[in-house]
Amino acid sequence: xxxxxxxxxxxxxxxxxxxxxxxxxxxxxxxxxxxxxxxxxxxxxxxxxxxxxxxxxxxxxxxxxxxxxxxxxxxxxxxxxx
Amino acid sequence: xxxxxxxxxxxxxxxxxxxxxxxxxxxxxxxxxxxxxxxxxxxxxxxxxxxxxxxxxxxxxxxxxxxxxxxxxxxxxxxxxxxxxxxxxxxxxxxxxxxxxxxxxxxxxxxxxxxxxxxxxxxxxxxxxxxxxxxxxxxxxxxxxxxxxxxxxxxxxxxxxxxxxxxxxxxxxxxxxxxxxxxxxxxxxxxxxxxxxxxxxxxxxxxxxxxxxxxxxxxxxxxxxxxxxxxxxxxxxxxxxxxxxxxxxxxxxxxxxxxxxxxxxxxxxxxxxxxxxxxxxxxxxxx
Numbered sequence: 001x002x003x004x005x006x007x008x009x010x011x012x013x014x015x016x017x018x019x020x021x022x023x024x025x026x027x028x029x030x031x032x033x034x035x036x037x038x039x040x041x042x043x044x045x046x047x048x049x050x051x052x053x054x055x056x057x058x059x060x061x062x063x064x065x066x067x068x069x070x071x072x073x074x075x076x077x078x079x080x081x082x
Numbered sequence: 083x084x085x086x087x088x089x090x091x092x093x094x095x096x097x098x099x100x101x102x103x104x105x106x107x108x109x110x111x112x113x114x115x116x117x118x119x120x121x122x123x124x125x126x127x128x129x130x131x132x133x134x135x136x137x138x139x140x141x142x143x144x145x146x147x148x149x150x151x152x153x154x155x156x157x158x159x160x161x162x163x164x165x166x167x168x169x170x171x172x173x174x175x176x177x178x179x180x181x182x183x184x185x186x187x188x189x190x191x192x193x194x195x196x197x198x199x200x201x202x203x204x205x206x207x208x209x210x211x212x213x214x215x216x217x218x219x220x221x222x223x224x225x226x227x228x229x230x231x232x233x234x235x236x237x238x239x240x241x242x243x244x245x246x247x248x249x250x251x252x253x254x255x256x257x258x259x260x261x262x263x264x265x266x267x268x269x270x271x272x273x274x275x276x277x278x279x280x281x282x283x284x285x286x287x288x289x290x291x292x293x294x295x296x297x298x299x300x301x302x303x304x305x306x307x308x309x310x311x312x313x314x315x316x317x318x319x320x321x322x323x324x325x326x327x328x329x330x331x332x333x334x335x336x337x338x339x340x341x342x343x344x345x346x347x348x349x350x351x352x353x354x355x356x357x358x359x360x361x362x363x364x365x366x367x368x369x
Contacts (some may be wrong), residue, residue, distance in 0.1 A: 009229040041289035075130045
């Protein structure tokens, strides 16, 4: 299980467990599953998809994703539920 | 009973005033609750940013990024003062302005040129009164500041700093420690002071590179510092107003007690005197 949180300056938009996350990185989509190596990548523009028991989608633009110890943190200035 | 009439009038006025201040106290309480929720909601983002920046930061990088540039001697700096748009909140605005005067005074004593940027009608009014030129005067920021407001305030300053026009940016805002403690605070947001690394650094896979990630994150970090200042000032303003209105309500209550007591005493004295006159009159007729 991955612990996922999506945070913007004004609020935490999502917090929960997921089986996978697909994020729009600067050069194309990046998929994140369990036991991913620690990673930080810059985001581009696109749709962030969180799959699992509580699936969610966000339109994001800019920011970054940090993956460490099965925790995924999506940090972006612009994120709207889509 | 001329004095009695006058007292009745004053009692009514005081009652009305207490009604108003009590309402303002309740309004401020509910606004403060929402504002302090926003302060709490802004924390995870700030923490995530400083975590990542501190894990990527090292001294080599510092020389390559314009936002990390450490100018030798400051020649020209920008001071961003955040105040409220409204009064009736005790010493809140006065404290912020005092802090600003102190900071600006210290800078100017060292021969630094200071550009003043002021948010909030109260601060603008004060510096207009002094006849000082303000580079920006914003009174359109509501008590629910957004990240976009912060960006519009600081983006120009970041560009100026990167270009070497200014050598530093100071933000003066209120810290929202708790409802009762909201001291004014001066924070230097540029050049960026890299947050201290907590715990052991992890080896991250970095895409595309540490440089590219920092280029993206440093401006966000500065914008977030300003956003946090705005949110905390908004919450502190409501807290200060609540405290001020609470003591105004309490004072009105005390004054009411005093006025009512004086009124009743005057009324009683009047009655006693009338009785004495009647009894005196009756005794005179009998005698």
